[in-house]
Amino acid sequence: MKQQEVSFSFYRAIVTLLVIAIYKFVSFKEKNNMLQGSISLGERLPALLVARGIDIVFGIPGVHTVEMYRGLPESGLRHITPRHEQGAGFMADGYARVSGKPAACFIISGPGMTNIVTAMGQAYADSIPMLVISTVNAHGQMGSGDGWLHEMPNQSELVSGVAAFSKTIHHPKELEKALDDAFAIFQCARPRPVHIEIPLDVLLEQVPNPPVSKAPSLFPPAPANNALKAAFNALSTAKSPVILAGGGAKKAALCDLAETLDAPILMTSNARGSMPVGHPLSVTTMATLPKTRELVANADVVLALGTELGPTDYDWVDDGGFKINGKLIRVDIDPVQLHRNLKAHICVNADAVATVDALIALLPKRESGDGSVRAALACTDKATFSDPIQSDLRILDIIRDQLPNSPIVGDSTQIIYSGIMAYEAGCSAGFFSSASGFGTLGYGLPAAIGASLAIDEDEHVIAITGDGGLQFCLGELASATEAKANVIMVLHDNNGYGEIKTYMQDRDIPLTGVDIYTPDLVKIAAACDWAVYTPTSSTFASCLQQAAEHNGPSLIYISEATRLDF
Missing domain, CATH: 3.40.50.1220 (TPP-binding domain)
Structure with missing residues (x-):
């Protein structure tokens, strides 16, 4: 009897071990198959964006964001490289205003985020949707104070003041929900920038890669x-x-x-x-x-x-x-x-x-x-306006009459200030600028580049800026050439910050810091392969037409004397 019990126990142990071995083998095989069909969260990100209607990304690749770029080529997303992250944000802003839908920005942690905050502030003030996706240091490194590359004490807290929300993704499963939350705001609430940051360790985590279904459309509330x-x-x-x-x-x-x-x-x-x-x-x-x-x-x-x-x-x-x-x-x-x-x-x-x-x-x-x-x-009598304001309005009217379907994108500059006073735009989303609300400088050119990517290839966008504002974003001249953006930039050069100079003069404040050294902006534009025109007031309209026939970016240079001659 005892011998039979021992034999039964022995066989039962063998069977148990076999079952465990088979279970472990099957589990290993299933896990191995799953891993073979998995990708990193960063590689899956572009497909998730496409499913939600994103079709363009603005960003500068860095060591902390390259994993986001792994899946870009096969996603079909267009990528535009600005020369500064502030330019990326302004481009996304201009794109959204003309297309009516948000763009995405891929931004490195630390300095990339501090650079784009100004552009997010402009978009926040004007209720413009923008999806900013950044990295942040890995868990155990973020906010540690140890001095890791691009480390900040609290990146999300810095950005939250110019975003509808700023969300840190602690687990891969949280990313899709955060994206859905962002698009609920874009489509159903007051649209504003949203910031999603992904720690480097989470970005590299392997996740299943099933087909991504198109996200459902959301609709804003109707009146009660x-x-x-x-x-x-x-x-x-x-x-x-x-x-x-x-x-x-x-x-x-x-x-x-x-x-x-x-x-x-x-x-x-x-x-x-x-x-x-x-x-x-x-x-x-x-x-x-x-x-x-x-x-x-x-x-x-x-x-x-x-x-x-x-x-x-x-x-x-x-x-x-x-x-x-x-x-x-x-x-x-x-x-x-x-x-x-x-x-x-x-x-x-x-x-x-x-x-x-x-x-x-x-x-x-x-x-x-x-x-x-x-x-x-x-209300439309303009006779009481000063001569410079009337000259500016004539410049804007000539642009509209020559190119009625071309949006005008303005920096904080004198011609645009005059336009805010009394310009009649020729098309929907046909006049917007940074000159009211948040009031940034350096907006006009990059926002016009973004806007040009949202219109038909044979149409143009007009950027109006001053020499002071352009020097905030000179690098984006190269970005426009690279992107083959049909931008016509009307540059008003008064060798300084003219509007602020007038403001100081009116208040009897010593003129300090407003008369600045201005390099030869015409030569710089030409070096970036821009077509350049230097019209008089009488040839301005014909120069606009020539620029509109040019395939690529063009600069129309207006000195202060020419501006006042209109």
Whole structure:
């Protein structure tokens, strides 16, 4: 009996060992097969971006980001190399404004992120989507203070002030959720930059590589019925309504709405081009001017669409003179913005495009009268502008008339300041700049490069900058050539920071730091294979046409004397 028990125990042990061995062999084989079909998280990243509609990446490869580049060639993503990470951000900004969708930026940890923060700040201020994906030191190294390459105490904290959110990916499974969170903001909320950082150890982790399915489309919120009814009741009984349209409403059917209400429409600089040139209800002067302020103050109902009602759009001279005396209806996708700057009587937390469509469907078409047209025309008198401002407006008008489908992208420079005052853009997204809101320098050229990559190959984008602003981003001249960007840069050279110089003179401040050494920018552009034109005021239009026929970037150089001769 004991011998039988020993034999049974022996055989049972053998069977158990065999089962364990088979299990381990199968597990090893399955794991080995899985590893053979796996890739690094960095290599999988481009496919995840394509699935969410990204088609272009701006970035400068570095030792901390090269793993992100492993999967780029087969993904179909286009890659553009700027000469500075700030340029990458500005390019993504310009691309988003013209294409209507975000671009991605691949940025190294540390100095790459500090370089792009300014561009993120501009995009944050103007509600522009931008997906910034960076690396960060590996776990156990990040924030250690040991002095690892590109180490910062807290990179995410630095960036969070200019982003809708900044997320650190601690495990590969977190990446897709973070991307989905970003696109929920881009498509359904107030669009702003998003920053996702991936530690180097996580970027290298092996992950399964199943086919990536296309991410579902998301849709912004439509207006609630009660809010829409309240807006309808106020507008349908209004006697002298006025519409204020900001960048959040530039895709809305603003012309149809203005004609339905028989209401003058005032557009911020980011909304210019939303109305046809010469439309009798279109007010192209900014709200700071006396006649425009009078128009708004006399309205019994003001409908504000997708605008912050911020001081750089409505109180440029900072004297508190912009007033709304009638009933204010505010439509904004950001609920917090509905109570900022000016309190509204009716708040509609919704997408401006959907709200405008709903109002047009509900409102009876008002009979057109001369009163609204006269009120709009009274705001467009430019005779009171100084001679330099009128010269600048003539320059902008010539550009629009010669190249009506070409967006104008402006730096913080004198011609653009004049354009903000009273320029009438010729196409949708046809005029935007860094001169209001955050107010950066060095924006015009790289943002125009990004914009040019979002339009048809035979179209052009106009960049307007000064010699001071261009020196912030001279390296991007080479980027434009490399990208074969159809950019026509109108360069106003006054040998310094002219606008600030005037500001200091008006306040009797000693002129220090504004008269700067300016290199020969024409020769530098030519060295970067740009076509160069140096017109007089009388040959400016013909030079524009020649530049438009050139395949590649062109520079039109305007001295201060030429500018004042227009």
